[in-house]
Every structure is written in C-alpha cells, then in structure tokens.
Amino acid sequence: QSVLTQPPSASGTPGQRVTISCSGSTSNIGSNTVNWYQQLPGTAPKLLISSDNQRPSGVPDRFSGSKSATSASLAISGLQSDDEGDYYCEAWDDRLMRPVFGGGTKVAVL
C-alpha cells in the first residue's frame, strides 16, 4: 500500500491531454514539494517534474505539474506514443521522515 495514491492507469489518443492525480496528506504533499518520475519500458526512472512544477532541462513543455493542498497532478498535453510508460509521484513525508512514492500510473496511448 503506497503512501501516495495514484490511479493505476490512464489513457488517451495521440494529441490528447492526459492528467494523472497524486493524493496525499498534510504530512507529505501538504507540506513538501512533489516530484514526478517517468519510467519508459525497459528503462530507469527519470526525473520529469521537480518542486511541484519545475521541468528539468530537456523535458518538453508538454509535461506540466501542479499542486493544491494535499493533491498534485501531472498533465501530459499533445500525447505521443513515446509517452507510454509508468509515472510516479514522490514527496518527503514529515511524519514518516522519509521519501514516499505513489503506486504508479501506467499511461497507454490508444
């Protein structure tokens, strides 16, 4: 059971916008920044969004992050077949005193 809650799957057709939610609590998302990681098939996780909404160098602006209270979201606009993979949210938890992850969301491009 992951501390952060994500839907197990999301899907869309090429060009569509897909949004993935990440729900937490006051001890994690509510008081710390959220990061998002992308794991494409057969590859290592890659930092996609940091500090709620910052894109590391090289990440396309099709990816965006937002946060409100104890929930965060990752949006993928202009969905492409290359975006198929797993997406994880992560935040520091002040009560557990460790980083915590969501269970991951598998994105499929139909």
Place this chain on the structure above:
Amino acid sequence: QVQLLESGPGLVKPSQTLSLTCTVSGGSINSVGYKWSWIRHLPGKGLEWIGYISYSGTTDYNPPLRSRFTISGDTSKNQFSLKLASVTAADTAVYYCARRVVGASRRFDYWGQGTLVTVSS
C-alpha cells in the same frame, strides 16, 4: 552528466546476504548536497525507498527496513553499496541506486538502470 551503474548477483539463495554496488561517474559521492540512495521496485507494487548515505558518510534508512539493510560508501572507488541480510523471496525486486538532492527542492535527479535480484533456491 552523472551516471550510476548497479552491479551484483542476479540470483541469491534464501537466507543468504545480498550485496549490491553502485558505481558513480560524472560526479563524486563526496560532493556536498547529495545523498546516495537505494530504492527497490517490488513486483506488482510501487517504489520503496530503502535508505541513503550522505556526502559526509552518515546513513539513514526506511524504518521498517532498518534492521536488515546496511549502506556503505567507498570514496576511493566512488562507489556505494547495499547489503541485505537473510533474504527471502519477498526481497525479489529491481534494485535502483539514485542520487538524492538535499534541501528544499529535494528530489532523485539521477538513477541507475536497475538490477533485478531474484531470491530463489
């Protein structure tokens, strides 16, 4: 560009000790501001943070796992290692090493490719 590469046995027998090493290139494990981490992905479950060793050599672990895991560093080889005692089938997972940026914008900014460890007799 920082790169991390895990190495170690892919198959371990139950009750044995698992040893994994992460070799870092393009950056030093002595660099201030980073913690060198181990994370695992259990089959059918999400990612689980195991622990990390800081640039100063201090360690911290996920409390439920603390008693079984040991993380150490070798600055001369720019490597850090993970040992897990008394493995069981429940420890079968993909193990990743990653660099953790400390501070207000803490995040795992670089990851290794991961190594699959299977516990089986």
